[in-house]
Amino acid sequence: MICAIDFGSCRIRSVFRNPQAPERLTMFSERSEYTLLTNTQQHRQTLEAQAIPCAECDQSLVVFGNRAASAQWLSRVPRTALLTDGNVPSDDAPARQILSQLTESMLPDGSDSQNLCVLTVPGLRDGSDQAKKNEAFLHHLVQMQGYQPLVVNSAEAALLATSSDAAFTGVCLVMGAETTTICIARLGKMIVSETIAIGGNWIDTELAKHFQVQMFDETGTGYLNIESIRQWKIESRVNLKNPLGDRERMLARLYAVALDRVAHTVTQMLNSTPVWLALNKQRLSVMLAGGAVVVDGFANLLTEQFIQHDIADRILSIRIAPDPETAVVRGALILAELESHALKSKEAA
Amino acid sequence: MERLKSAYLLAILALAAVPAVGQQTAPHDPNAGAVAVVGDIEHCNTYPVPTEAALTVRQAVINAGLLSESVNVTVIRSAHDRAQWTQLVSANSADNGEPVENGDILVVQSMSPLTAPVKKNAALRTDSGVVVVGLEQEGIVIGDVLQATAHVPPNDGQLKVICRLPGKTQITKAELYHPVLHGDVISISRSNRTVLKGFGRMAPAVSEWKSSGASAARDPFIPNAEPTTSSSFTSSQLTSQSVPVQVPLSGDTSMFLSIPDSDVTEANVAEDGHNAETSTNLVPTLPISQSEDVADAGVANDRMSFASESTTVAPIAPLESQIGADTSATASAFNPWNFVFIGGLLLAGTLILAGTLKPEPDDNTEFSCAASATPISAARRFSPTADQQALLSELSRQKDVGTPLLQTAAKTAVFEPAIQMAPPVQPSPTLIADHEWFSGDWHGQVVSSDRESQVKSLIADQAPTSFRGDDETVCEVAAVKSLKEDEQSRSDLEDLLQNRLPIDLCETQLPLRVALFGKPAGPRRLRIDAAHSAVPAPHMNLSSEKRREPPVATTSAAAAHMPTAADSSGSLDRALHFLQERKES
Numbered sequence: 001m002i003c004a005i006d007f008g009s010c011r012i013r014s015v016f017r018n019p020q021a022p023e024r025l026t027m028f029s030e031r032s033e034y035t036l037l038t039n040t041q042q043h044r045q046t047l048e049a050q051a052i053p054c055a056e057c058d059q060s061l062v063v064f065g066n067r068a069a070s071a072q073w074l075s076r077v078p079r080t081a082l083l084t085d086g087n088v089p090s091d092d093a094p095a096r097q098i099l100s101q102l103t104e105s106m107l108p109d110g111s112d113s114q115n116l117c118v119l120t121v122p123g124l125r126d127g128s129d130q131a132k133k134n135e136a137f138l139h140h141l142v143q144m145q146g147y148q149p150l151v152v153n154s155a156e157a158a159l160l161a162t163s164s165d166a167a168f169t170g171v172c173l174v175m176g177a178e179t180t181t182i183c184i185a186r187l188g189k190m191i192v193s194e195t196i197a198i199g200g201n202w203i204d205t206e207l208a209k210h211f212q213v214q215m216f217d218e219t220g221t222g223y224l225n226i227e228s229i230r231q232w233k234i235e236s237r238v239n240l241k242n243p244l245g246d247r248e249r250m251l252a253r254l255y256a257v258a259l260d261r262v263a264h265t266v267t268q269m270l271n272s273t274p275v276w277l278a279l280n281k282q283r284l285s286v287m288l289a290g291g292a293v294v295v296d297g298f299a300n301l302l303t304e305q306f307i308q309h310d311i312a313d314r315i316l317s318i319r320i321a322p323d324p325e326t327a328v329v330r331g332a333l334i335l336a337e338l339e340s341h342a343l344k345s346k347e348a349a
Numbered sequence: 350m351e352r353l354k355s356a357y358l359l360a361i362l363a364l365a366a367v368p369a370v371g372q373q374t375a376p377h378d379p380n381a382g383a384v385a386v387v388g389d390i391e392h393c394n395t396y397p398v399p400t401e402a403a404l405t406v407r408q409a410v411i412n413a414g415l416l417s418e419s420v421n422v423t424v425i426r427s428a429h430d431r432a433q434w435t436q437l438v439s440a441n442s443a444d445n446g447e448p449v450e451n452g453d454i455l456v457v458q459s460m461s462p463l464t465a466p467v468k469k470n471a472a473l474r475t476d477s478g479v480v481v482v483g484l485e486q487e488g489i490v491i492g493d494v495l496q497a498t499a500h501v502p503p504n505d506g507q508l509k510v511i512c513r514l515p516g517k518t519q520i521t522k523a524e525l526y527h528p529v530l531h532g533d534v535i536s537i538s539r540s541n542r543t544v545l546k547g548f549g550r551m552a553p554a555v556s557e558w559k560s561s562g563a564s565a566a567r568d569p570f571i572p573n574a575e576p577t578t579s580s581s582f583t584s585s586q587l588t589s590q591s592v593p594v595q596v597p598l599s600g601d602t603s604m605f606l607s608i609p610d611s612d613v614t615e616a617n618v619a620e621d622g623h624n625a626e627t628s629t630n631l632v633p634t635l636p637i638s639q640s641e642d643v644a645d646a647g648v649a650n651d652r653m654s655f656a657s658e659s660t661t662v663a664p665i666a667p668l669e670s671q672i673g674a675d676t677s678a679t680a681s682a683f684n685p686w687n688f689v690f691i692g693g694l695l696l697a698g699t700l701i702l703a704g705t706l707k708p709e710p711d712d713n714t715e716f717s718c719a720a721s722a723t724p725i726s727a728a729r730r731f732s733p734t735a736d737q738q739a740l741l742s743e744l745s746r747q748k749d750v751g752t753p754l755l756q757t758a759a760k761t762a763v764f765e766p767a768i769q770m771a772p773p774v775q776p777s778p779t780l781i782a783d784h785e786w787f788s789g790d791w792h793g794q795v796v797s798s799d800r801e802s803q804v805k806s807l808i809a810d811q812a813p814t815s816f817r818g819d820d821e822t823v824c825e826v827a828a829v830k831s832l833k834e835d836e837q838s839r840s841d842l843e844d845l846l847q848n849r850l851p852i853d854l855c856e857t858q859l860p861l862r863v864a865l866f867g868k869p870a871g872p873r874r875l876r877i878d879a880a881h882s883a884v885p886a887p888h889m890n891l892s893s894e895k896r897r898e899p900p901v902a903t904t905s906a907a908a909a910h911m912p913t914a915a916d917s918s919g920s921l922d923r924a925l926h927f928l929q930e931r932k933e934s
Contacts, residue, residue: 222874
C-alpha cells in the first residue's frame with residue numbers, strides 16, 4: 001500500500017489510490033484542532049444524540065477533527081490547535097494522543113509487503129531540537145501503522161504535483177498556516193529550500209489583535225477569535241489589490257509584509273551559489289500552493305514584491321496551483337509512487 | 350650644479366603642491382548627503398547622512414520620531430524610480446544594519462494606531478535633490494507643489510508619483526492636476542533612472558539634457574507661474590534646509606513660497622550665477638556624442654559640483670530646449686554618431702528578433718518539451734521506433750510464411766501491445782520515462798534505464814524464443830505482462846502528475862468514544878482576569894480622570910469574604926428576581 005499524509009497546522013490530509021479502483025484517489029481531510037467541553041451530562045447526551053465522536057480526559061470532553069467545528073457552539077472557548085505554532089506540543093498530552101488517533105484513522109491498512117507512506121512535517125526545518133522532535137514523533141506515528149515512513153519537504157511535494165508543464169523546474173512556494181516553505185528545483189531535483197516562520201495564522205492573529213476581535217468565556221478570560229477572521233476572509237472575498245475598508249486594508253498590509261519577507265528569501269535563494277550554478281540566469285516559474293494563497297490579488301502582490309526586490313527579471317510566471325490546498329499531499333503521493341517504483345526495480349535487480 | 354638647483358626647486362614645488370592637491374581631492378565634508386523621511390512620522394524632513402558612522406534605516410526613522418508602535422518603511426534609492434524594499438521598524442525591533450544612502454527617501458507608514466496627529470507631507474524628488482513639502486491644506490495638486498518649490502513642469506513621462514502609501518489609488522500617469530496625498534513621493538527627474546529594471550532592464554531611452562540655464566522661461570501650463578531662475582534646490586540646500594515647505598493652493602496668489610534660510614538664498618544666488626555662466630555653453634544633445642562630451646568636459650565638471658551624488662542624474666532640461674527640441678534634434682541628426690547609434694539600434698533589434706525566433710537554449714529545452722509533453726508522449730506511446738518496426742515486419746513476414754512463431758492468438762495479443770507500449774529508445778526530456786526525469790543520482794534514471802534495457806533485450810530476444818520450448822515462452826509472456834503492468838502503472842502515474850485522477854473525499858471513521866490521558870492545554874489565552882465579583886456602577890457620565898481611579902486594594906479579610914466566581918454566578922439573577930418580586934408586590 002502506498003499512501004501519503006500531510007500533517008498541516010490547519011488540516012491533516014491523507015491520500016492513496018482506491019484499492020478497488022486504482023484510477024481514483026481516496027482522500028481524508030481532518031482539521032488539526034479540538035474543542036474543549038465541560039464534561040456534563042447534557043454535553044454527553046448532545047454528542048451522543050448527534051453521533052459526534054469525542055474523547056474524555058481530565059473531566060473534559062474533547063471533540064477533535066472536523067467535528068470540532070460542529071461542536072463549537074457548545075463551548076465558549078475557541079478551538080485548540082493540535083500542532084501549536086507548527087510544533088507537536090510537549091505540554092499537551094491529549095493533543096499528541098489525538099494526533100495518533102487521527103493518523104490511525106486516516107491511513108489505510110497496509111495490505112501487501114511494500115507499505116510506504118510519505119509524510120510532511122509542519123514547522124521549521126532548521127535542524128533544531130524542536131524540529132527533530134516533530135519529525136521523530138510523526139515518523140513514529142506513521143511507523144506504528146505498519147508503514148515505512150519517508151519525510152518530504154512540502155514545497156518539493158507541491159512542485160511535483162504542480163510543475164509538470166515546467167519540467168519540474170522553478171520556484172515552489174507553499175504558504176501554510178504557520179510556515180512558508182520555498183524551494184527551487186531543477187528537473188525535479190531540489191537545489192535549495194528554506195522555511196520561514198510566517199503564514200496565514202500570523203496574518204489572522206495580527207488582524208484579530210489590531211481590531212480586537214475577541215471572545216470571552218464564562219470566567220472573563222479573553223481569547224483572540226481567529227476563526228471569525230477566517231470566516232470573514234472567506235465570506236467577504238477580499239481582493240488584496242483593491243481593499244475596501246480598514247480591515248481589508250490592514251489585511252493587504254499584513255500580506256505585503258509577509259510577502260516582503262518571502263520575496264527577500266527568494267532573492268537570497270536565487271543569489272545563492274548552488275542555484276547560480278544549476279540554473280544560471282534562467283527565468284523560473286513560481287508555483288504557489290497552500291491555504292494562505294487562496295485570496296484574490298495574492299499573485300499580483302507577490303509580483304510587486306518581486307519587482308521591489310529586483311528579481312522580477314528572473315521570474316517567468318507566477319501561478320497559483322489549481323488545487324492549492326491539496327497539492328502538497330498529492331505531490332507526496334507522487335513521490336511515494338516514484339519511490340515505490342525505485343524500490344521494486346532494486347528488488348528486481 | 351644647475352641640475353641640482355633645478356631638482357631642488359622641483360622638490361620644493363612638489364612639496365608645496367601636495368597639500369593643495371589633497372585639499373582638492375578630499376575636502377572635509379562632515380555629511381555624505383541627505384536622506385528624506387516622510388509619511389507617518391513626527392518630524393518629516395531631510396536629514397544629513399554622516400560620513401563617520403553609517404546611519405541605518407531604522408536609526409533614521411527613529412530619529413525622525415515614531416508616531417506609532419510599529420511602522421512599515423519603504424526605501425526608495427536615488428538611482429531608482431520605485432521602492433526598493435520595505436522593512437518593519439518599531440521601538441524594540443532589531444536593526445538589520447541596512448544603511449541609508451545619499452538621496453534616499455524613506456516613506457513611513459504606520460502599522461498600528463497613531464499616538465499623535467500627523468502632519469500631512471509629501472516629497473518631491475528632482476535632479477538636484479529631495480524636497481519635503483508639508484500639505485497643510487486640502488486639495489493641493491502636483492502643480493501647486495511644483496509652483497511652490499519653483500520647479501518647471503517636466504515633459505510628458507517625466508512627472509511621476511513613484512510611491513504612494515498602500516491602500517490609496519495609485520497614479521499610473523501623473524498630471525499636474527492630480528492631488529497630492531499624504532506620503533506621496535513625486536519625481537520630476539529628467540535623468541535616466543532604472544525605471545523598469547524589474548522587467549528585463551528595458552529602461553526607455555531618454556535623452557540627457559545638459560543645460561539648466563534656460564529654466565527661467567515662464568511655464569505655460571501653470572496659471573500665475575512665475576518665471577524661475579534656476580533649479581532652486583541643490584544638495585547644499587538639501588542639507589541646510591530644515592523646515593518643510595508649505596505649499597499654497599493654486600488659487601491663493603497671496604501665498605508664495607519663501608525660502609526660510611538665508612544661507613539657502615545665498616547659495617541660490619551663487620549657483621544662479623554659476624548656472625548663468627554655464628548655461629551659455631550648454632546645448633541639449635544625446636549622451637552618445639563623444640565629441641561633444643569631450644568638448645563639454647569642463648562643463649560636466651562644473652555641473653558635478655552642484656548635481657547630486659549620482660553621476661547619471663542629469664540637470665533640469667531648459668524649457669526652450671524642450672520646446673524647440675525638434676529643431677535641435679534635426680540639427681543633431683546629421684551628426685555621424687547618430688547614424689552609428691541608429692545602426693546599433695537596428696543591429697540590436699535584429700539580434701533580439703533572431704534570438705526570439707531561435708530555438709530555446711539548452712536550459713529551456715526541458716521546458717519546451719515538457720510543455721508539449723502530453724502529445725509527445727501520446728504519439729510516442731503508439732509509435733514504434735525503427736528497430737521495433739523492423740522487428741514487427743520480420744514477425745509479420747514469419748507469420749505469413751506459417752512459421753510456428755507466435756501462432757497462438759494469446760501470444761500475439763500480448764506481444765503487440767508490449768511493442769506498442771514500449772518507451773522510445775531515443776533519449777528525450779519527457780516527464781517520467783527518460784533520463785531527464787530526476788536527473789543525477791535519483792532513482793528515476795535507474796528505473797527508466799532499466800526498463801528500457803529490459804524492453805530492448807526482450808524485443809531482441811523475442812525471435813529466438815519462438816524456437817524454444819513452451820515453458821520458456823510462458824516465462825516470456827509473464828515478463829511481457831509485468832512490463833505491461835509497469836507501463837500501466839506509469840500511465841497511472843502520469844495521470845496523477847497531471848491531476849487527472851478524480852479524488853473521493855471520504856469521511857474519517859473516528860471512534861465514537863475514547864479515553865485520553867493528561868490535561869488538555871486548551872486554547873491560548875489572550876489575558877487572564879479574575880471574574881468580576883461585583884458589577885460596577887454606571888460610569889458613562891464620568892470624566893476620564895474619574896474613570897482611571899486606582900483600584901482599591903482589598904485586605905485579606907475582605908478577600909476571604911469575597912464570593913467566588915461560582916458563588917456569584919447567580920447573583921445577578923437573584924437580584925433581578927428580587928427586583929421583579931418587589932415590583933409585583
